[in-house]
Amino acid sequence: MATNHYFQSGIPGGRSSEQLLVEDLIIECLKIYGFDVYYMPRQSVAQDEIFKEDPLNNFQFAYPVEMYMTDVNGFGGEGDLLTKFGVELRDTATFIVSRRRWDEEIARDGQVQLTDRPAEGDVLYFPLTQSYFEVRRVELYDPFFQLGKLYVYVLECELLQYSSEDFETGINEIDDIA
Numbered sequence: 001m002a003t004n005h006y007f008q009s010g011i012p013g014g015r016s017s018e019q020l021l022v023e024d025l026i027i028e029c030l031k032i033y034g035f036d037v038y039y040m041p042r043q044s045v046a047q048d049e050i051f052k053e054d055p056l057n058n059f060q061f062a063y064p065v066e067m068y069m070t071d072v073n074g075f076g077g078e079g080d081l082l083t084k085f086g087v088e089l090r091d092t093a094t095f096i097v098s099r100r101r102w103d104e105e106i107a108r109d110g111q112v113q114l115t116d117r118p119a120e121g122d123v124l125y126f127p128l129t130q131s132y133f134e135v136r137r138v139e140l141y142d143p144f145f146q147l148g149k150l151y152v153y154v155l156e157c158e159l160l161q162y163s164s165e166d167f168e169t170g171i172n173e174i175d176d177i178a
Contacts, residue, residue: 019149026151027098034068037095038125038174039106039118040167059123062169063106067095067124067155091159093133095124096152118153123160125174132177133157 040059071094097118107116117138124133139154167175 019147022147023098023100023149023151027101030066030068030096030098030101034066034096035126035128036064037067038062038064038127038169038171039097040123040125040169040174041106041119042121042123057121057165059165059167060169062125062171062174065097065101065105067097070094070096070154091131092136093126093157095133095155095157097155098152099150102153118155123165124155124157127173130173132160132162134160 040062043058043060102118117140118135120135120138122135124135125131126133134157135155136158137156139156141150142154143152162177165177167177169175
């Protein structure tokens with residue numbers, strides 16, 4: 001049986017003081033090595049009930065929160081691809097955000113109805129490169145229950161293909177995309 005007498009990470013789930021210590025260390029690392037990124041939740045305007053998509057997404061709120069970009073060599077993905085329809089940018093990035101910082105800065109805002117986690121289809125603005133990324137997938141269980149708790153969300157994102165989204169966040173640097 002994998003048991004450690006100093007850290008109680010198995011059943012019954014670890015001690016809360018140890019979990020808070022690990023969570024504080026993760027948040028401190030994200031603040032040291034991460035970047036300030038704006039998280040913009042998507043608000044549907046006229047959702048198509050058949051395909052469950054909305055061509056007129058609206059972004060009214062931008063929440064600054066520190067996130068860590070996992071690939072330090074730049075953006076991943078297939079890069080720039082020349083097709084018969086023109087140049088496609090297929091850059092991807094993976095961001096890590098602390099669950100506690102997510103709750104403090106974004107989920108408890110009260111101005112907009114949000115889910116209890118980052119959602120697919122929301123947009124990140126990365127000010128360092130002035131890039132917009134659409135959240136394609138949210139990994140909820142990575143890393144898997146260290147000390148009996150989940151500490152981060154892993155956001156797998158793709159460069160936003162702008163198609164008449166409405167950005168009205170009140171931050172000129174973000175709103176100038178349109």
